[in-house]
Amino acid sequence: MGVIDDFSYIQRPKVPRLSSIPDDPLAAPKGRDDAPAGGLATPALRSALGRFATGVTIVTCVDAASGRRVGLTANSFSALSLEPPLVLWSLRRSSPSLAPFEAASHFAVNVLAETQVELSRRFARPPSDAPGFGKFDEGLWSAGLGGAPVLAGCAAVFECVRQAVHDGGDHRLFIGRVLRLADLAIAPLVFQGGHYHMLGEVL
Numbered sequence: 001m002g003v004i005d006d007f008s009y010i011q012r013p014k015v016p017r018l019s020s021i022p023d024d025p026l027a028a029p030k031g032r033d034d035a036p037a038g039g040l041a042t043p044a045l046r047s048a049l050g051r052f053a054t055g056v057t058i059v060t061c062v063d064a065a066s067g068r069r070v071g072l073t074a075n076s077f078s079a080l081s082l083e084p085p086l087v088l089w090s091l092r093r094s095s096p097s098l099a100p101f102e103a104a105s106h107f108a109v110n111v112l113a114e115t116q117v118e119l120s121r122r123f124a125r126p127p128s129d130a131p132g133f134g135k136f137d138e139g140l141w142s143a144g145l146g147g148a149p150v151l152a153g154c155a156a157v158f159e160c161v162r163q164a165v166h167d168g169g170d171h172r173l174f175i176g177r178v179l180r181l182a183d184l185a186i187a188p189l190v191f192q193g194g195h196y197h198m199l200g201e202v203l
């Protein structure tokens with residue numbers, strides 16, 4: 001896969017310490033590194049999990065309390081069921097986005113194209129009111145089902161009604177029933193080993 005990030009394969013150490021890499025989605029908040037995870041060292045768990053290549057999504061909803069748009073970069077997205085059509089993703093419990101997502105009737109999963117890497121970085125940061133730094137200050141957004149923001153130019157979009165929310169350790173697991181989808185022949189963005197990639201050759 002072609003790397004579209006700050007480090008090339010050659011520059012990267014053989015076993016990168018993912019928590020030191022800016023794009024690491026599993027990076028612990030400062031001062032909480034190295035806590036044992038059920039007998040496993042957390043950095044080892046992070047490193048092994050980072051071997052798994054995923055797509056990248058921006059999951060969105062509307063905050064019912066304020067009417068504001070909410071969204072974050074998430075690679076925990078996965079298919080769950082075809083009949084009925086269910087998908088899932090998980091959200092860190094400490095996220096400021098948790099309350100809005102738990103209250104929202106709908107969410108949208110925007111599967112990013114490889115050209116949308118900067119949007120992925122923008123939505124992987126905490127919310128900001130500073131001019132130009134708001135998450136929705138970039139990209140062409142429209143209101144989808146239940147008001148959940150839908151991004152133009154994505155590889156795919158799944159608009160969902162929330163079906164269930166479950167506990168999952170330090171995350172909450174959201175299950176949605178897909179009501180509407182878009183599927184475009186656009187190359188998706190890939191995330192692996194703490195870096196963004198472009199899709200490689202078909203084997």
Ligand SMILES: Cc1cc2nc3c(=O)[nH]c(=O)nc-3n(C[C@H](O)[C@H](O)[C@H](O)COP(=O)(O)O)c2cc1C
Pocket residue numbers: 023024025026056071072073074075076077089090091092095096097098120123124125126127191
């Ligand atoms: C590639 C990538 C994937 C991520 N996946 C998730 C995820 O699935 N769930 C999650 O809670 N955070 C995930 N994150 C981290 C969030 O995007 C980040 O914590 C963001 O600040 C959350 O937004 P919030 O602060 O508004 O809650 C990911 C980050 C990156 C770079």
